[in-house]
Amino acid sequence: MSVSTVTKEQFRQFVSSLIGSAQTVVGVQAKHDKFAFGELKNADDLRLDYDVTILSPRKYVLPPKETLLSFKVGGDSQSVQESEKMILLGVHPYDMVAINQMDELFSQGEYDTHYMNRRNNITIIACDVVTASENVFASSMNTATVDTGFDILLTDIGDAYVVEAATDKGEVLVKMMTGVKSAADGDLSKRKAVQDKNKTGLNKHVLQCKPSYLPTLLEKAYDHPVWEEKARLCYSCGSCNQVCPTCYCFDVQDEVDWNLETGRRTRAWDGCLLENFATVAGNHNFRKHREDRFRHRMYRKGKYVPSKIGGQIACVGCGRCVSACTSHIANPVDVYNRIMEQTEIG
Amino acid sequence: MCECCNGKKDIYLPELWTVTKRRMLNGTELFLHLEKDSGDAFEYTPGQFVEVSVAGIGEAPISISSSPTQKGLELVVRKVGNLTKVIHKLEAGDKLGIRGPYGSTYPVAESKGKDLVFICGGIGLVPQRSFIRYALDNRQDYGNITVLLGTKCHDMRLFREETAMWEERKDMLVMETIDEAHECWNGNVGVVTTLIPKIENNLPKAQVLVCGPPIMYKFVLMALAEAEVPEDHIYVNLERRMKCGVGKCGHCQINEHYVCQDGPVFRYSDLANVPEAI
Numbered sequence: 001m002s003v004s005t006v007t008k009e010q011f012r013q014f015v016s017s018l019i020g021s022a023q024t025v026v027g028v029q030a031k032h033d034k035f036a037f038g039e040l041k042n043a044d045d046l047r048l049d050y051d052v053t054i055l056s057p058r059k060y061v062l063p064p065k066e067t068l069l070s071f072k073v074g075g076d077s078q079s080v081q082e083s084e085k086m087i088l089l090g091v092h093p094y095d096m097v098a099i100n101q102m103d104e105l106f107s108q109g110e111y112d113t114h115y116m117n118r119r120n121n122i123t124i125i126a127c128d129v130v131t132a133s134e135n136v137f138a139s140s141m142n143t144a145t146v147d148t149g150f151d152i153l154l155t156d157i158g159d160a161y162v163v164e165a166a167t168d169k170g171e172v173l174v175k176m177m178t179g180v181k182s183a184a185d186g187d188l189s190k191r192k193a194v195q196d197k198n199k200t201g202l203n204k205h206v207l208q209c210k211p212s213y214l215p216t217l218l219e220k221a222y223d224h225p226v227w228e229e230k231a232r233l234c235y236s237c238g239s240c241n242q243v244c245p246t247c248y249c250f251d252v253q254d255e256v257d258w259n260l261e262t263g264r265r266t267r268a269w270d271g272c273l274l275e276n277f278a279t280v281a282g283n284h285n286f287r288k289h290r291e292d293r294f295r296h297r298m299y300r301k302g303k304y305v306p307s308k309i310g311g312q313i314a315c316v317g318c319g320r321c322v323s324a325c326t327s328h329i330a331n332p333v334d335v336y337n338r339i340m341e342q343t344e345i346g
Numbered sequence: 347m348c349e350c351c352n353g354k355k356d357i358y359l360p361e362l363w364t365v366t367k368r369r370m371l372n373g374t375e376l377f378l379h380l381e382k383d384s385g386d387a388f389e390y391t392p393g394q395f396v397e398v399s400v401a402g403i404g405e406a407p408i409s410i411s412s413s414p415t416q417k418g419l420e421l422v423v424r425k426v427g428n429l430t431k432v433i434h435k436l437e438a439g440d441k442l443g444i445r446g447p448y449g450s451t452y453p454v455a456e457s458k459g460k461d462l463v464f465i466c467g468g469i470g471l472v473p474q475r476s477f478i479r480y481a482l483d484n485r486q487d488y489g490n491i492t493v494l495l496g497t498k499c500h501d502m503r504l505f506r507e508e509t510a511m512w513e514e515r516k517d518m519l520v521m522e523t524i525d526e527a528h529e530c531w532n533g534n535v536g537v538v539t540t541l542i543p544k545i546e547n548n549l550p551k552a553q554v555l556v557c558g559p560p561i562m563y564k565f566v567l568m569a570l571a572e573a574e575v576p577e578d579h580i581y582v583n584l585e586r587r588m589k590c591g592v593g594k595c596g597h598c599q600i601n602e603h604y605v606c607q608d609g610p611v612f613r614y615s616d617l618a619n620v621p622e623a624i
Contacts, residue, residue: 071401110592249596
């Protein structure tokens with residue numbers, strides 16, 4: 001697939017033309033003093049120099065709430081497969097890695113048509129990071145750059161973007177851009193410089209081991225005092241789950257219309273830090289204590305989910321949980337490093 | 347199935363079944379016999395569960411109590427929440443939505459030629475009944491069959507006529523106990539664990555299948571350890587909140603195991619070091 005360059009002004013015009021097309025265009029925009037993904041109405045609002053968004057683009061592949069079925073109360077149900085064609089603009093590499101992991105999790109074993117249809121209708125234009133956020137540690141997690149999952153990858157090299165089209169969908173979009181030039185060696189070395197810088201520079205919290213060591217580390221850490229120490233301050237609010245790009249647990253509920261005859265079955269984000277996440281019939285809670293739930297999240301990211309996706313660590317170093325946690329206890333790097341203080345690295 | 351899914355089925359879409367028989371087994375447990383409306387084959391193995399739903403109320407995982415050797419599907423539903431309250435009002439002819447079957451199975455094939463010991467506490471009999479009936483319908487395939495039944499009180503005993511018929515059979519041993527003495531009860535009194543020493547001779551070479559309330563496992567497993575039953579001969583059937591049934595939603599996870607996929611039936615030796623399991 002092709003690698004080319006386009007000036008920032010030409011790219012702005014391209015985004016403008018996308019906004020006028022039939023697809024929904026979602027991009028990163030400023031929101032007060034932060035950034036957020038939202039529907040883009042004006043190409044000038046797109047901010048590819050952002051540091052991090054409040055919520056990850058997970059909200060487009062797995063919406064906070066979606067309809068799975070429609071039904072007659074007490075009767076038959078029909079599958080509801082709604083998904084619009086969408087262009088997602090400005091996905092950072094760590095968030096791209098998170099989406100790649102979810103693609104694997106929702107398609108492996110029992111194929112989830114609701115997730116996969118939506119995903120297949122989304123075209124992703126990713127971009128390398130220009131500004132490091134206050135809590136990013138993607139360099140520690142090897143997620144500061146990415147080579148798969150996107151349709152197009154943009155790298156800001158000053159007055160132009162290097163545009164790498166990775167799929168047929170991406171190539172079609174590149175053909176729509178005016179003024180596209182094949183990337184010169186100089187452009188490619190500028191791009192490499194940006195990526196090399198990010199590979200080490202997006203590291204506000206430094207993990208003291210390779211991420212691939214985490215499953216082994218956690219094997220020996222189940223009874224470590226850190227769980228109780230940290231969880232003592234946990235409000236069980238689930239903010240860490242809410243902002244995490246790799247959290248995909250959900251709850252399923254039925255909603256009945258006012259006519260009491262029809263309704264829909266929906267799923268919505270859930271969070272394993274919430275008190276009743278593991279409660280079963282008869283009110284028995286299998287993770288009643290805060291430290292059990294706190295540990296569960298760290299194990300999900302560092303051991304359980306990795307075992308389902310070929311060892312990939314399910315923390316991508318975006319740092320959102322670090323910023324979102326009121327009690328300042330959610331930082332996975334702090335927890336993993338603390339465990340390492342007392343556990344020999346094998 | 348719809349056009350937009352590349353021919354892939356919606357894994358969350360239930361199919362309708364009709365209630366053909368219903369009766370209360372005790373004050374809280376409803377027995378249902380169901381037939382599938384489409385008439386399509388429904389293949390399952392003892393130990394598996396289905397997701398049962400009433401559209402508009404919700405969905406819950408329920409163990410299959412029938413054996414695949416019989417016609418239709420049998421479930422036992424305890425009245426504990428909104429959904430089960432509605433299910434308890436169903437009459438013959440009413441509809442239920444069902445997805446599945448899901449989850450792991452009892453070791454029906456690898457237990458061939460071996461003795462079977464079923465240890466059942468309360469509604470733990472419900473899923474165990476699937477394998478017990480299966481083994482009785484394929485009697486020549488299995489060695490000695492022993493069933494231990496423990497129930498909290500006399501009034502809560504399940505499948506009384508059926509267990510009475512089992513007791514009369516010469517080709518199986520059934521022992522029953524209730525936790526609290528009762529004037530209408532002449533049998534054993536005490537928790538199900540107290541029966542284990544009485545069948546010690548049946549244990550060493552047997553596949554031991556355990557199902558009951560969370561508290562029961564701890565004591566039964568201790569008693570089995572004392573009787574020196576190897577951990578890889580013991581199978582436990584665990585309950586969690588299996589919301590999606592297909593390994594996605596995260597609710598039933600015990601450490602790295604998804605109960606809905608890796609369970610509900612686990613070989614105990616695979617779980618012995620999993621802290622949240624028992």
